[in-house]
Amino acid sequence: MSSMETRETEMRPSFTVVGSLIAFLLQVIIAPNIAILGVVPNFILGFVILNAMSCNRVRSSLTGFILGLLYGFISQGPLGAMSLVLAILGYGISSLNKELFSGSWQMQALFLLIAAFAGELLNAVCLSILGYDSDFRHSVGMRVVPAALYDAVFGLIVFLLMRRFSAARKKKGSDILKGKLD
């Protein structure tokens, strides 16, 4: 089953817009205050992954690009680097088989972790190419891995909440349908 075939399970555009806004606000207001040993969670990256898991390639890459650009405006990194990373990441994840995301929560957690790691690593490579003065291997150990873990934890919480709400909504919908048929 390709991503295009699962269009019926795709989230509504309002989910992307509202989710993007919340992720941006969380990044500005909350993220700096919950840093652990200098590692700041990237809510924006987490949302781009979640969004790409339930949207088509066009929306995923476009959301990644816009949110990456906003991230560039509020952070101290070079503007455009994160938009490049998130556009590629969004496109890549939405191109994957959607059945990957419908397994057990452990599988989803693993996928989120891998995706967050890929995003953070891609960002590290991008910064390294752009001349960020750092030992790359040290950066991977001290920044990429802890940040990916941090992002994945928040991503998983939101993902499980989304699944719960989605299941509750489906149940409500089927109950209404059942009532009408009766």
Add this chain to the structure above:
Amino acid sequence: MALTPKKQRQLPGGILLLILCLLSVVILSVWANEGTAGPLHQVKSGVETVVTPLRVAGSVVAAPLNAANNLSENVTTDSKTAEELRRQNEELQSQLIRMEEYRQENERLSKLLELKEAYNLESVGARVITTSTDSWNRVITINKGSIAGLSVGMPVMSANGLIGQIESVNPYSSVVRLIVDEESGVAAFLQSSRAEGVLSGSVDGILHLNFISLDVSVEPGDAVITSGAGGIYPKGIPLGEVITVETSPSDVYQRITVRPVTRVSAFEEVLVLVGSEAEIVASGTSAGGSGSGGTGASGSGSEEAASTSEEEQASGAAGADE
């Protein structure tokens, strides 16, 4: 006539991705090549101005969280006492460094009388609004900007010592790159031996004092202070103390790690030295220009800065409260 489903016209994903990647590269290129007055930098400055109130709100929201964090750290002791003692310890350490500076000054300059104060720099107190929004930069945002007379490059101090330099300025806020950031470098010397080097930040938040040759005697606990070389930072401001010293025969220089004088989480108010860069350079030069006399002068400069700090911080905090 059979109805056919309406086809949605949409750009193919691959082509869109290619366009977005190209656009990102163009933005990156423009960003890197334009000056700070360029359009993208102006937009960023505008966004920073807009999100500053949100950041202030965030710091207010986070205050109870930070308090809870401190509480959990000091769970075995009376929290107020432990915090007070830690603060006192930091202040005493800083005073000790300054006193040592005075002692050395007296030794070297006992015959050079009429020592004048090297620094007469104005300073502005500011409150820390937030720390970095990403993992790659160790920066803080303070609640004073160009309207308060701040500009890029100004040194920023806590009550205990140097913490960084202003990197970008907006009308109502400024971003300070901390000395513990990997991109930072401060001309520094060891107080005991006067050996000069460059203090650099690292990914793990520990400072490294580089370019200290193998024949210089360095001991853990030695104070590291600004040398004034380069003209960015005034001379004699405490930076930290040596934690470890490693040498190997194959090395040209010693590997010295330094603990910053202040923890990032420990400062809420800071002091920005707003004297013009020329003034700072002049002060630094005059301090260094009188040979060894500069150190003592800088010591008094630090003292003055510290004394001004308290007044300014009070006014700065008041400003923040307003």
